[in-house]
Amino acid sequence: MDHLIFVAPDLDGGVRHVEGLLGVEMSPGGRHDGFGTRNRLLRLGDRAYMEVLSVDPDAPPPPGPRWFGLDDLQAPRLASWCAAVPTPRADGLLELVEAGRAAGIDLGQIRRGRRARPDGSVIEWSMTDPWADRAGGVIPFFIDWGSSPHPADDLPAVCRFVGIRLEHPEVANVERWLSVLGLDAAVVEGSEPKVTVTLETPRGPVELV
Numbered sequence: 001m002d003h004l005i006f007v008a009p010d011l012d013g014g015v016r017h018v019e020g021l022l023g024v025e026m027s028p029g030g031r032h033d034g035f036g037t038r039n040r041l042l043r044l045g046d047r048a049y050m051e052v053l054s055v056d057p058d059a060p061p062p063p064g065p066r067w068f069g070l071d072d073l074q075a076p077r078l079a080s081w082c083a084a085v086p087t088p089r090a091d092g093l094l095e096l097v098e099a100g101r102a103a104g105i106d107l108g109q110i111r112r113g114r115r116a117r118p119d120g121s122v123i124e125w126s127m128t129d130p131w132a133d134r135a136g137g138v139i140p141f142f143i144d145w146g147s148s149p150h151p152a153d154d155l156p157a158v159c160r161f162v163g164i165r166l167e168h169p170e171v172a173n174v175e176r177w178l179s180v181l182g183l184d185a186a187v188v189e190g191s192e193p194k195v196t197v198t199l200e201t202p203r204g205p206v207e208l209v
Helices: 011-022 067-072 092-103 171-180
Strands: 003-007 027-032 037-045 048-055 077-084 111-116 122-127 141-144 160-168 186-189 194-201 204-208
Touching (some): 003 011, 011 037, 011 048, 048 067, 067 077, 077 194, 092 171, 160 171, 171 186
Parallel strands (some): 003 048, 077 141
Antiparallel strands (some): 003 077, 027 037, 037 160, 111 122, 122 141, 160 194, 194 204
C-alpha cells in the first residue's frame, strides 16, 4: 500500500472530519497541476500515507472530470487506494498494465502527475489511470515515484496502517487479479465493491470506509 485517497467536498471540512475521527493533526500537502485538486497528508508508515483530496477552488477546471467523483461529491469518504509499483524499473507500470489486461482487469493508460510542495519543491510521478474502473475501485491504481522523494518521508509519524479489507460480488475474480498484480489483501463477498481500511491511531484502532 502506497497511499489511501480520502475525498471530501471541501478540503477544510474533510480535514476536520479526518482529524476528528483519528485524533491527529494532518500535514500540509499541495496542489496537483492540471488536475484541479489539492490535498493534505497523514503518514501511515514507511513510504505510506493518506491524503484528504478535494477540489481546488483556485485552480482552473481540468479538461475532463476530476478524479474519484469529486465534481459531484456530497460527503467525505474513502475513495480508493494506491499501490507502489513492485518493480522499480522504467517499464514496471507498463508490465503491470499488460499483465492486468491479459488477466481481464484494465488498469488504463499510464499517466504523469506533479505537485508543488509547501517549500516550493516539486514531486513528480507516473501512475496507472485513477479513472479506470478497476472492479469498482477495489483493485488499486499503481504509482511509481521515480527519483522524486516519497511524500511520507518527511511527515510526522502519528498513525499506522494496519490492514485493508475488500468486498466484491466476484470474490474469485478479484483474488485472481490481485495475485496477478502481486498484491495480497483480504477479499470477502459483498453486494457491491467496498474498501475498508484499519488504522492504528492515538484513539485506538479506527476503520475508514
